[in-house]
Amino acid sequence: QKEVEQNSGPLSVPEGAIASLNCTYSDRGSQSFFWYRQYSGKSPELIMSIYSNGDKEDGRFTAQLNKASQYVSLLIRDSQPSDSATYLCAVNPPNAGNNRKLIWGLGTSLAVNP
Amino acid sequence: GAVVSQHPSRVICKSGTSVKIECRSLDFQATTMFWYRQFPKQSLMLMATSNEGSKATYEQGVEKDKFLINHASLTLSTLTVTSAHPEDSSFYICSAQGTGSLYEQYFGPGTRLTVT
Numbered sequence: 001q002k003e004v005e006q007n008s009g010p011l012s013v014p015e016g017a018i019a020s021l022n023c024t025y026s027d028r029g030s031q032s033f034f035w036y037r038q039y040s041g042k043s044p045e046l047i048m049s050i051y052s053n054g055d056k057e058d059g060r061f062t063a064q065l066n067k068a069s070q071y072v073s074l075l076i077r078d079s080q081p082s083d084s085a086t087y088l089c090a091v092n093p094p095n096a097g098n099n100r101k102l103i104w105g106l107g108t109s110l111a112v113n114p
Numbered sequence: 115g116a117v118v119s120q121h122p123s124r125v126i127c128k129s130g131t132s133v134k135i136e137c138r139s140l141d142f143q144a145t146t147m148f149w150y151r152q153f154p155k156q157s158l159m160l161m162a163t164s165n166e167g168s169k170a171t172y173e174q175g176v177e178k179d180k181f182l183i184n185h186a187s188l189t190l191s192t193l194t195v196t197s198a199h200p201e202d203s204s205f206y207i208c209s210a211q212g213t214g215s216l217y218e219q220y221f222g223p224g225t226r227l228t229v230t
Contacts, residue, residue, distance in 0.1 A: 032217040043207045043221040044158070046116075051216060088158070092217040100146050100211055102219060106157045 003027060004091050006105035015114050019076040021087050023105055026070070029094030033065055033072045034102065036088040044088055048074060079112040086110070117141050118210050120222035127198055127229055134194045135225045137208030143188040144210035148219060149181070152205045164191050188213075198229045 005024045013019045021035075032051055036044035050056045050063040050072065062075040072091075076083055089105040117140040127133050137147055149161045162178075164170040164185035172178045182194040191210075195202055205226050209219035 034218060036221075041205075043224040044209075046218055046220060049216070049218050090219075100217055101148060101160060101163050102217060104158055104160075 003093070003103045004089055004105040006087075006089050006108045008106060009109040010111050011108055012111045012113060013079050015079060015081060015112055017079050017112075019079045019083065019110055019112070021074040021076075021089075021108050021110065022071060023073065023089030023091075024071045025089075025091045025103075027091070027094055027103075028067075028070060030091045031094065032092040033063070034090040035061075035063060035072075035074045036090060037083075038086045038088060038107065040085075076110075079110075081112045081114050084110055084112050115141050116212070116220040118144075118208065118220050118222040120208055120225050122225060123223060124226045125228070127227070129199055129229055130197055132194055132196045133198055133227060134192055135206055135208070135227075137191045137193070137210070137222050139189045139210045139212075139220075142210075142212045144191075145188065145213050146211040147185055147191040148209045148211075149183060149191075149193050150207045150209065152207060152224075154205075158207070161193075195227065198227070200229045203227055203229045 003026045035048040038044040048063040050065045056063045060077045064073045086107040088107045090102040119138045121136045150158045161176045162170045162172045164183045166185050170183035185191040207224040209221045
């Protein structure tokens with residue numbers, strides 16, 4: 001079982017709709033969760049971080065965390081064609097000691113159609 | 115804030131030569147930096163974690179003698195690809211974590227290496 005799982009997509013939504021991206025993780029002790037956006041040929045960009053159960057909103061983006069069910073999601077409201085990218089979910093592994101690396105999902109490709 | 119630069123952005127080298135890539139945190143101190151590699155249409159692959167002033171921790175399967183990492187200061191880490199071969203052609207990306215961070219990583223723009 002992969003440690004961080006995402007549906008590879010592509011997820012296709014019409015412009016103006018809500019895009020919902022999901023991520024599940026296997027290690028119950030994980031505490032920090034991140035969503036990154038990566039445009040084709042570019043490096044990842046941090047768009048949301050979440051550490052507590054519940055929702056966290058930032059502009060059109062809302063991250064949702066449910067530690068009991070071990071999933072974290074990202075909602076993008078009023079989706080725009082410029083949101084078309086690959087969205088990466090990343091989780092810190094517990095008991096990592098001095099190694100502060102993140103465990104990455106493979107990403108979900110989102111296409112917003114005008 | 116949290117800006118990371120990488121240099122060069124693109125490099126073409128001949129097989130057998132070495133290439134050095136620099137990663138700098140411009141407006142924060144980075145105790146930990148990470149080096150990733152990404153092949154076309156594939157996911158990020160962590161190569162190594164480097165902490166300032168100590169030896170890098172390499173992921174399984176990454177040759178430490180081929181990919182030399184130095185993290186000499188809180189704002190600079192370098193990756194040297196030694197004796198490069200065409201199969202080393204890839205997109206190399208660094209990221210940095212600030213002191214006291216909650217694990218978030220900030221990425222540089224990446225270096226596209228082509229070995230001919």
